[in-house]
Structures are given as structure tokens and as C-alpha cells.
Amino acid sequence: MADPSSYRPKPGEIPDSPGVYKFRDEHRRVIYVGKAKSLRQRLASYFQDLAGLHPRTATMVTTAASVEWTVVSTEVEALQLEYSWIKEYDPRFNVKYRDDKSYPSLAVTLGEEYPRVQVMRGPKKKGVRYFGPYGHAWAIRETVDLMLRVFPVRTCSAGVFKRSAQIGRPCLLGYIGKCSAPCVGRISPEDHRELAEDFCDFMAGRTGAYLSRLEKEMHAAAEEMEYEKAARLRDDIGALRRAMEKNAVVLADATDADLIAVAEDELEAAVQIFHVRGGRVRGQRGWVTDKVEAVDTAGLVEHALQQLYGEESGESVPKEVLVPVVPDDAAALGQWLAQRRGSQVSLRVPQRGDKKSLMETVHRNAQQSLALHKTKRASDLTTRSRALEEIAEALELDGAPLRIECFDISHLQGDDVVASMVVFEDGLARKSEYRRFQVKGRVGDTQIWHGEGQDDVRSMHEVVSRRFRRYLQEKLKTGEWAPEDGEPEDDGRPKRFAYPPQLVVVDGGQPQVAAAKRALDELGIDDVAVCGLAKRLEEVWLPGEDDPVVLPRTSEGLYLLQRVRDEAHRFAIQYQRSKRGKRLKAGPLDEVPGLGESRKHALVKHFGSVKKLRQATIDQICEVPGIGRKTAETVAAALARAVPAGPAVNTATGEIIEDEAPAPAGTSSERGTEL
Known part of the structure; x- marks a missing residue:
């Protein structure tokens, strides 16, 4: 590992002008290529305290052994040179899109x-x-x-x-x-x-004039009684219209545009592109990439534009390029695209209408592409077995964790705190055993903490305690079933919480892992392993360890843990949103005349909860976009008249309320149990 200070340029050596820079390792291989409006400012940002750098950037600068740069005249030239060098050197720390097909x-x-x-x-x-x-x-x-x-x-x-x-x-x-x-x-x-x-x-979409010409020729042939020619032209027109029908009309005629959408997580990103020509979707393509450098959505869009149009010219570059986020160097990118097309190119984010709707469709395709990329390994039994073996080896387990349970906490600024538990058996999701919890700040009949100052750590302790307390209760029955517990499943295994996992995964780092481990220790359970998966760098944390376990990016075990964690997060968010929606519909804001759904959501989003909104002044309510003073006075008066609703309490503590959670598109329904 190199010390960045050993190759840091001397003060005054770096010019304050646009340019492109290369970091090389000790073997003179180019490991990173970047561009900057000001080389001096950009390169100085790499040579600060390593603790202040993004971990991926810190890894890059400690791997490098030297840096060099080339000065150019404009930002457009810097963009072109950066693209050329990335294609030439294929640096390991640059984002590289690879076609998924x-x-x-x-x-x-x-x-x-x-x-x-x-x-x-x-x-x-x-x-x-x-x-x-x-x-x-x-x-x-x-x-x-x-x-x-x-x-x-x-x-x-x-x-x-x-x-x-x-x-x-x-x-x-x-x-x-x-x-x-x-x-x-x-x-x-x-x-x-x-x-x-x-x-x-x-x-290319210039269909109207040609069809009109054929129709005129057909009518002229019919008037001259050349019926065979007219019939042939009629059939030609029909064939062309059938060919046109194969592409759905999505935008106004003569619209030429490319729509680019990005779906991403901490490690990977998927890009989807729809090519619209003449108002019709003429093609589609997609890429998936590892996020090996510290890059945001704007940076991913910029890299996608470089790859998509780097070797294109003329009509291959459309008049309009629609993106989810405008890159930082939008002006330079616009000039670069205009040079490749030979005329002006509009680079912008769609705000309303058909283009925004189509962009949402492209984004859904990108999300599906990323999910498909992450889950395609699950269909392979050999790959699933290898993933479980890698997890067992990394966590030093006695055997492969055939049953994994993952817990996640979800809330909106401390309100509507809920948790989810998802189950994976043999590397596959077992949706029938998903569970969901309403966090109340107690375990059993003991109140352990109150609503003020709620946090994920105490919520995690409560949820894990409640789940395994039920496990111990079922275990004590030794096969004797109470009527309310129902019958055992076809395989003879008890329902609900009676079957323990080999591994508990929590969404979080050291604090959440420690809370889950403490809950198990308090219950005397020592045969269940615990780990946490932190979102930032996908690090695996173990109880009592100061350093995380870092699995390789290509590890099948890491992919499986990510899938489990992401599924728990999705299920928790789904439950939390459903509870928040019910609270809003039954809340005092419904009694305010003339207050629609959009403004109700805007008020709750601005203040975080109806309780905090009730405490706000009229002037503070007026700060919400779309809320005038008269409306603010009406809202304040309605909230003052309303009696605050108490928190939902399960009076039958310990009993399970069955509730069916809505299933995501394309899957069977999930049975969620609220505790």
C-alpha cells in the first residue's frame, strides 16, 4: 500500500486549467482516468487525510504510485480525451459498463x-x-x-x-x-x-409523406382503371402500416429522443436506454456495471453518455437526450454531443407529460434489470450451495446456514416504527414465513423504552427478543399444540416462530449486531450465529469484532447476503408505507375542507408527522409549498379541534394477528404476521 504523500505533486506544479489526469500503480499501469475543469483543485482533493476520503477513493490513491496530467483548452476536449484514455487503458478503478446481452x-x-x-x-x-x-x-x-x-x-x-x-x-x-x-x-x-x-x-420515421404519395398513386391508378396496379399499391400500404404497428407510438410524431434511466445500489448500477425515433420506440438496450469508483447518479449518467455516443456520429445521436439527472458538466456534454451530431442536442430531465411517463417506464426496466442481475444466480443449485459455503467459511460457522433470517427496521422520522423478518432457506426466499412487527418499546409485558428518542438499535433489540421469545415458547410445548396454534405443516414442522435459523442477519453495522446478540444472550440462545451487513461498503460485521469481514465483490456469498438484506428492506418499507397511508387517511387532516391528497402529503412530509404539524405555528405552516395563509389557519383550527389519536396498542399481548401483506408484481402473495 503506497503513501499518497510520497507521490503528491509539489505546490504550484499543477496548472489551474482544464485537463485529464491518470493515476498509475507501481508497475506503471493506468488504474484511474479522470477529467477536471481545474486540475489543481481536483487533484488536491485526492491528497487530503485518508479518513476524509470515500473508501473507494482511498483504496485508489493508496494503490497508485504516481499521477500525471495533460492540459487541454476546453472542457469538451477534456471529455473527449478522457473517453479515449478509458477505452485505451481500461483502468480498473473507472466505471465500465458491460452489455447484459x-x-x-x-x-x-x-x-x-x-x-x-x-x-x-x-x-x-x-x-x-x-x-x-x-x-x-x-x-x-x-x-x-x-x-x-x-x-x-x-x-x-x-x-x-x-x-x-x-x-x-x-x-x-x-x-x-x-x-x-x-x-x-x-x-x-x-x-x-x-x-x-x-x-x-x-x-427513420419519415413515413407520412411516403404513405400519402402511395395513396395518391393508388387513387390515380383506380381512376385510370388500372385496378391491378391500384390493388398492389393498396397491399403495399397495408404492409407498411403493419410494419409501423410493430412499434408503439409513445411520443408525438417526429420526436427523436433517447431516454436513459439508472437504477443503483451501493455496489452496482444498471442503465437502460430506450431509442425513440419518429415518436416510436425503435430499440432498447441496457448495461450493468460495478461501482468501483466513488460516483453518484450524475456521474453514472455521464459515463453512460460517453459509452453510448463515444463512437457514434450523425443521425445516431438524436435531437433530444432525456436523463434522470443532469450531469455536472452538462454544458460541455451538450457541446460534445452537438459536435458528434452536427447540430444542437437538448440534454435535459423530463418534468411532465408523456416524456416523464416514458422515463418512469425506462426506470422500471432499469430496476428490473438490476434485480435480475442480482438474482439470476439463485436459479442455479450449485451456485446457491457455493454461496452458503462461502458464508459459512467467512463467518466461521460449523455448517452451511440452510435457514437465514434477516431483520430490518423502518420508520419515518421516528414515527410508525416497524420491522420486517424475511426467511431464506437453501438460498431461496420462503415468503410464507415472512413476518412483520409493529415496534412498541416493550418485550412481553415489560416496558423497556418509550417513544421519545426511538432508534434502530433499541428497535432491533426488541424485535429479535420478541421473535426468539416466541421460539422458546413454542420449543417448551415439545410438540403439544394448542388449538390457536393451528396444525403442523405437511412436512411436520411447526408453523410460525418455532423453527430456528442457523444465521440471523441484521441490516446495519456494529451497533445493530451488538443489539441482536445481546437479545439472544438475554434469552440464553447460543446456537444461532449473528452478523450484520452495512450498506455503505457491504461490510459484514460480527459481534464483538472491531474490524468487519470483507467478502470479495465477486463472492456468491456476498450476493446472497445482499439479496436477503434488500428483501428485508423492501418488506419493511412496504409495511411502513401501508401503516402511514392508513394513518393519513384516518387522520384529522381529512376533516380540513378543500385540502387535497397532494397538500396533505406535503404537510406531513414537511413536518414529519401530524403531531409535529399540530405544534407548528401558522407562519411555519405557510412555509410549505402550496399552502397559503388562509389554508394554514384552517389547518391549525382543524388540528386544534381534533383529539389526538393514541398509539395503536395490541391489547392481546403475545397473540399473533394474521394480516396479508400485498405482494410485489410478478410474485405470489406474501403472508405477513404482525406482532
Whole structure:
């Protein structure tokens, strides 16, 4: 590990101008490339106290052994040079997007004497016009098959074309009218090229004028009683319209835009791009990347733009690029995109209307892509077994943790404190045994803490205590079932809390792990392992240890722990939101005349709770956007008249109330038990 001070440039050496810098390791390999408006300010930020750096940045500067830079004239030049160096050196600490699949495109080889229409994958070539990418190759072939009736462009390979020219007979497509047969001279090179260019214009979205021209020709042929020609033109129009229907209209006609959305967690990010041409979604693609550098959403968008348009030019860059967050160097990126397109490019965040709705759809696709990337290993029994073995080895367990339970706490500024418990058996979620808790500040009949100053640590202690107290109660029954407990499951195993896990995972670091361990010790349970997974760096914490266990990024065990933790977080958030929604609907704000749902949510979000809103002055209520003084006076009067509702209390302490939790889209329903 190198000391950054050993290679820190001397004061005054670094210029205060735009440029690109490279960090190299002791073997002179480039490990990181970055750009800056001011090299002096940016590089100085790397050579501060390591404790003040992001852990990923600290790892990079301690791995490096030298730094060098290149001065450029403008930020646009810095952007171009940074992209070139990242492509050339492939630095290990730079974000690198990798395609989650190979996407096919519809290509027209305009560089050839007789242009050819075909499906292409891989790097783009000069002299070729591309449309797409598409999700499936068969979608391209269906579209081309419909289009060839109207635009009989060559689709055969060079070998077939040459063979047909030698024997003087066209292929089958030439005989059935789906190829103009330039191989045997039925059409001149100039006319065939014009046909290919019409094909490209139609695919690019310029459909209205062409269809109008065909309709005029059809009506003219019918008036001149050339009914066969009119019928052929009618069928051509129908074929073109069927081809157009294969792409849904999502935006106004003539809209050319790319929509980019990002879904991310602490370690990875997924990017989804929708290509809209002529108001229709013409293609889609996606990437997944490891977040090996300290980068936010704006930085991820900037990297995506560089990769997407780094080797593109002309019409491949649309007039409009819609993003979830505008990057910091938006002006330089806009100029760079304009240079590649040859005209102005709008880079912005959609705020309303159809474009915002479509952006939400793209974001859902990105979230699904990230979830799919994380869970695709779960379908492989060998991978799941390896994950459990890695967890057992890292935590020094006696055997693989076949049953893992994970706990998470959720609240809104101390109100509506709830917890979730999810269960994974053999690496797979067992949704029927999910449980959810309403945190009340007591264990059994003993009040251990009050609502003031609630925190996750004490909530975790309470929840783990309640879960394993029920386990001990069931264990003491030794197989004797009370009527209210129901019948054992088909496999003979008791229901609810009677089956203990081999591993308890809590969402958090040292404090949460210590609270969970203390709860088990107080109950005399010593055969259940405990660990915590901290969100910041995905570190695994063990009770009583000062340093975390760091699993490799590629570890299947780490992926499994992340999945368990994320599922517990999702289930807790779902329950907390449902409780908050019920509280809002039944709250005193419903009695305020003229106060809609949006402003009610704005008030509660601003103050954190109805209780705090009741304590606010009229002037403080007026600070909420959309709330005028008259409305504020009405709200204050309504809250003053209302009797504060007491906290929901389970009078039958220890009894379980069954409640079905709503299931996420695409899954079976989950049974959640509120304690």
C-alpha cells in the first residue's frame, strides 16, 4: 500500500486549467482516468487525510504510485480525451459498463455498390446505416419481411449475390417479388440505391409523406382503371402500416429522443436506454456495471453518455437526450454531443407529460434489470450451495446456514416504527414465513423504552427478543399444540416462530449486531450465529469484532447476503408505507375542507408527522409549498379541534394477528404476521 504523500505533486506544479489526469500503480499501469475543469483543485482533493476520503477513493490513491496530467483548452476536449484514455487503458478503478446481452440492429450497407439489408451485431462499421438496436433478431426479420414487399432491396450475402450473377438467375426472393434482383441486372445500381435510401427514410420515421404519395398513386391508378396496379399499391400500404404497428407510438410524431434511466445500489448500477425515433420506440438496450469508483447518479449518467455516443456520429445521436439527472458538466456534454451530431442536442430531465411517463417506464426496466442481475444466480443449485459455503467459511460457522433470517427496521422520522423478518432457506426466499412487527418499546409485558428518542438499535433489540421469545415458547410445548396454534405443516414442522435459523442477519453495522446478540444472550440462545451487513461498503460485521469481514465483490456469498438484506428492506418499507397511508387517511387532516391528497402529503412530509404539524405555528405552516395563509389557519383550527389519536396498542399481548401483506408484481402473495 503506497503513501499518497510520497507521490503528491509539489505546490504550484499543477496548472489551474482544464485537463485529464491518470493515476498509475507501481508497475506503471493506468488504474484511474479522470477529467477536471481545474486540475489543481481536483487533484488536491485526492491528497487530503485518508479518513476524509470515500473508501473507494482511498483504496485508489493508496494503490497508485504516481499521477500525471495533460492540459487541454476546453472542457469538451477534456471529455473527449478522457473517453479515449478509458477505452485505451481500461483502468480498473473507472466505471465500465458491460452489455447484459448482445443487441441486434437492422443495418443497410450504403457503402456497397448494391446496398444490402441485414441483421448486424457487434461494433458499428463505416458506410453502414443502423436502426435499433432491437430486443430480438426475429423482430427485425418480421419487419424486413413486411418492408420488402414495398422496398425490394437486396438481402442476400455476397456469396449468393455473386453466384446468382454467374448463373444469370436470381434467388427465390427475386422470383416472388421481394427482391429487385440487381444481381441479374433487373434494376440499375442508381435505382437500387434510391430504393435503399427510401427504405432508410421510412425506417427513420419519415413515413407520412411516403404513405400519402402511395395513396395518391393508388387513387390515380383506380381512376385510370388500372385496378391491378391500384390493388398492389393498396397491399403495399397495408404492409407498411403493419410494419409501423410493430412499434408503439409513445411520443408525438417526429420526436427523436433517447431516454436513459439508472437504477443503483451501493455496489452496482444498471442503465437502460430506450431509442425513440419518429415518436416510436425503435430499440432498447441496457448495461450493468460495478461501482468501483466513488460516483453518484450524475456521474453514472455521464459515463453512460460517453459509452453510448463515444463512437457514434450523425443521425445516431438524436435531437433530444432525456436523463434522470443532469450531469455536472452538462454544458460541455451538450457541446460534445452537438459536435458528434452536427447540430444542437437538448440534454435535459423530463418534468411532465408523456416524456416523464416514458422515463418512469425506462426506470422500471432499469430496476428490473438490476434485480435480475442480482438474482439470476439463485436459479442455479450449485451456485446457491457455493454461496452458503462461502458464508459459512467467512463467518466461521460449523455448517452451511440452510435457514437465514434477516431483520430490518423502518420508520419515518421516528414515527410508525416497524420491522420486517424475511426467511431464506437453501438460498431461496420462503415468503410464507415472512413476518412483520409493529415496534412498541416493550418485550412481553415489560416496558423497556418509550417513544421519545426511538432508534434502530433499541428497535432491533426488541424485535429479535420478541421473535426468539416466541421460539422458546413454542420449543417448551415439545410438540403439544394448542388449538390457536393451528396444525403442523405437511412436512411436520411447526408453523410460525418455532423453527430456528442457523444465521440471523441484521441490516446495519456494529451497533445493530451488538443489539441482536445481546437479545439472544438475554434469552440464553447460543446456537444461532449473528452478523450484520452495512450498506455503505457491504461490510459484514460480527459481534464483538472491531474490524468487519470483507467478502470479495465477486463472492456468491456476498450476493446472497445482499439479496436477503434488500428483501428485508423492501418488506419493511412496504409495511411502513401501508401503516402511514392508513394513518393519513384516518387522520384529522381529512376533516380540513378543500385540502387535497397532494397538500396533505406535503404537510406531513414537511413536518414529519401530524403531531409535529399540530405544534407548528401558522407562519411555519405557510412555509410549505402550496399552502397559503388562509389554508394554514384552517389547518391549525382543524388540528386544534381534533383529539389526538393514541398509539395503536395490541391489547392481546403475545397473540399473533394474521394480516396479508400485498405482494410485489410478478410474485405470489406474501403472508405477513404482525406482532
